[in-house]
Amino acid sequence: PEYMEMIIQFGFVTxxxxxxxxxxxxxxxxxxxxxxxxxxxxxxxLRRPNPAKSKDVGIWYNILRGLGKFxxxxxxxxxxxxxxFIPRLVFMYLYSPDRTLNGxxxxxxxxxxxxxxxxxxxxxxxxxxxxxxxICRYKDYREPPWSSQPYDLSKEFWSVLAxxxxxxxxFQNLVMFMSxxxxxxxxxxxxxxxxxxxxxKLLMVELFLxxxxxxxxxxxxxxxxDKERTEDSSDECPKEGLAERSxxxxxxxxxxQSHLIKETDVI
Numbered sequence: 001p002e003y004m005e006m007i008i009q010f011g012f013v014t015x016x017x018x019x020x021x022x023x024x025x026x027x028x029x030x031x032x033x034x035x036x037x038x039x040x041x042x043x044x045x046l047r048r049p050n051p052a053k054s055k056d057v058g059i060w061y062n063i064l065r066g067l068g069k070f071x072x073x074x075x076x077x078x079x080x081x082x083x084x085f086i087p088r089l090v091f092m093y094l095y096s097p098d099r100t101l102n103g104x105x106x107x108x109x110x111x112x113x114x115x116x117x118x119x120x121x122x123x124x125x126x127x128x129x130x131x132x133x134x135i136c137r138y139k140d141y142r143e144p145p146w147s148s149q150p151y152d153l154s155k156e157f158w159s160v161l162a163x164x165x166x167x168x169x170x171f172q173n174l175v176m177f178m179s180x181x182x183x184x185x186x187x188x189x190x191x192x193x194x195x196x197x198x199x200x201k202l203l204m205v206e207l208f209l210x211x212x213x214x215x216x217x218x219x220x221x222x223x224x225x226d227k228e229r230t231e232d233s234s235d236e237c238p239k240e241g242l243a244e245r246s247x248x249x250x251x252x253x254x255x256x257q258s259h260l261i262k263e264t265d266v267i
Contacts, residue, residue, distance in 0.1 A: 003060050010064065014071035018078040036236040069176070074258040080164040084108075090163050095156070107156070111135055 009030070013023045042049070060147060080086050091104050114122070114133055135145075141157030143149050187194070 003057070007060065007067070008065055011071075013069050014067060015074050016078075017071075018075040019082070047115055056076040068179070072172050072175045073168070076175075079171070080167045086164045087160050090156075090160050091097055094159060108139055108141070109137040110140045110154075111144040112151075113145040116145070 005027050009027055013027045016135055017023055085110060088101060088104060091107050092099055092101065095107060096102065096104075112135065114126075123133075141154045141160065143152045145151070189197075
């Protein structure tokens with residue numbers, strides 16, 4: 001719930017900040033008050049929560065990143081299509097003779113012949129100004145009534161539309177480039193911590209190699225002892241065989257002699 005609340009607030013602040021610039025200020029005040037209230041709630045009204053270890057915020061990071069990119073596009077469209085910023089630039093660099101805003105209001109107004117009003121939509125008092133009005137002005141980029149294509153979209157409209165779309169593309173790419181540049185300049189892990197982590201990894205690798213070397217030495221020592229034992233056992237086996245053979249030979253001789261003695265006694 002806490003993550004969801006923060007994501008919703010972040011979305012409203014970033015998506016519509018161009019139309020309501022005070023939204024970040026109100027969000028900051030809301031977060032400060034909520035932090036203090038949550039601190040009081042956790043310290044005096046609730047039991048201490050069990051801490052849980054986590055590497056990062058999980059899927060919420062991807063949601064925040066997507067909202068940030070989407071907010072850039074939304075704000076670019078809001079700035080270009082709901083303000084006179086782009087039409088003023090187009091007028092200054094394409095239509096103004098002295099590169100100023102003199103005549104900008106007149107440039108944004110189109111002409112309309114009052115005789116073209118639909119029945120029932122004409123003014124109730126056409127002589128309210130003291131004279132008969134034949135032409136009125138309205139804010140739009142349209143062809144005048146005396147042109148070959150009256151009330152169609154004028155070339156100024158397409159020029160402004162092209163400039164607005166170009167502004168959206170340039171603004172989006174510029175902001176994305178700046179965000180990636182700042183992300184590259186300010187890493188997620190500080191340099192000191194990354195160096196310590198690399199040193200710890202090197203120490204772990206060295207310790208692992210030392211353990212492996214000691215294991216190899218132990219294995220070699222055991223194998224050498226086994227070889228020595230097998231060699232000693234092979235040396236002792238022939239000696240025992242010879243002793244057994246000599247014993248058998250002497251035993252056989254003794255038995256033959258006793259047999260002869262017995263025969264002589266019988267005779």
